[in-house]
Amino acid sequence: MDINKTWQGVLDQVKTWARVNSPWAIHYNSGSCNGCDIEILATLTPRYDAERLGVKLEGSPRHADVLICTGPVTRQSRERLIRIYDQMPEPKFVIAVGACALSGGAFQGCYNIMGGIDEVIPVDVFVPGCPPRPEAIIDGVVKLLGQLQGGVSAEPVTLTEESVPAPQGVKPGLA
């Protein structure tokens, strides 16, 4: 019994260590003005070299651990955002980058936006700025990893009709 527990503890530690050291990211633009996206790309250039932290940009949501999202969620991209989130395997984390991703920012009050990523999918880290500098984005990633290390494991979230209400004028039903 005890040995089992220790064994489980060691396994968990190894898993956390691997997770903290190898965050593979996927980048999605859910209606931003492109300013934030350019900063994210700048973060991946040799000058900032995110690979030294283990960050790798992946093309497929199936390979990714971290969804880096920019922009207010427009009604059209809402469905795609949910679909990408659903396609990622557990455990998965979301970083919202930019003022628009936090609250709608410059687009706040527009008829065609949901207003912030966290209106649609659960977000782990918010990075403010319009657009945030690459240093800020890296800081966001490091904060997320710190959170993981502290043992705050993200609860697996299942998106349901109640947790993601469709906005007015959008036909109900998930992706």
Added chain:
Amino acid sequence: MNTLVAFLTMVIFPGGLFLLFVGMMYEWLDRKLVARFQNRIGPRWFQPIADNVKLLAKEEVLPEGVHPQLFYVLPVIALSGALTAALYVPMFGFEPATSFNGDLIATIYLLSLLTLSMGLAGANTLDRYSLVGATRTLTQLFSYEAPFLLALLGPALIAESWQIGEINDYARDHWFILTQPIGFVVALIGLMGKLELPPFDAPEAETEIVAGAMTEYSGRGLALFHLGKGVELVIGLSLVAAFYLGGLANPIDFVVKTVLLLGFLASVQALMTRLRIDQTVGLWWRYGALLVLTQYLVVIIVEGTIA
């Protein structure tokens, strides 16, 4: 006692854990070298280990519309093919664990098993990126395989043996890179095509087709394919080094020669941009295969005149 030795051979050295570890280290070295060539700092030494452990601990999503047994079994076949091939190769400069007459051909086919599994894995899913990736993977398989095989047969012709161990012994005092330089280059470039390293990474071009045949794989399957590639990198490097760079006599020999080759591969990766799939095929069949065949002719004629 015999069973114990056989067990150790398969699980620890040269197959199994040891090879997986060395594979990951070589993958790291490759990534680090490319990063340094691009003026970056590059990944830390344990990066591939962390990547693979993380992938193994992740959820594996079974996409809709795939054949589940095939989906789960193909990564295992790929990795085990690569690991089995290690038994016939003078890993780390020691004698091959087992050998029989003609194990060169068996090894080359075992090494192709990885690519074949990847192609089938891509074709198994409904996703169109995977399908395009699978087509390209298999096309590339057909284009580099023949020149690569021919290039490895060159030394075998001279050594008059189809046994990797014997060729390795023969190569110790015959540096084939001097007598068959074309074969050496073709074998090395063929290895790059086999491992889908840039500039031959059209099958997994992430700017066009997401991740190629691997698009739908997550977690365990992806980790096994990654590990298989690392293992294949080590085996391929040691094969080329054993055949062309004066054989592998001891561990120091092994490390020096393979790391040298890896440095060359990394610099080509950093220098070149991706070739289109039709350019890859053209390169192999129009130049690679023909050049090797020409060299065969020369070798045979020279052999004939000397003898």
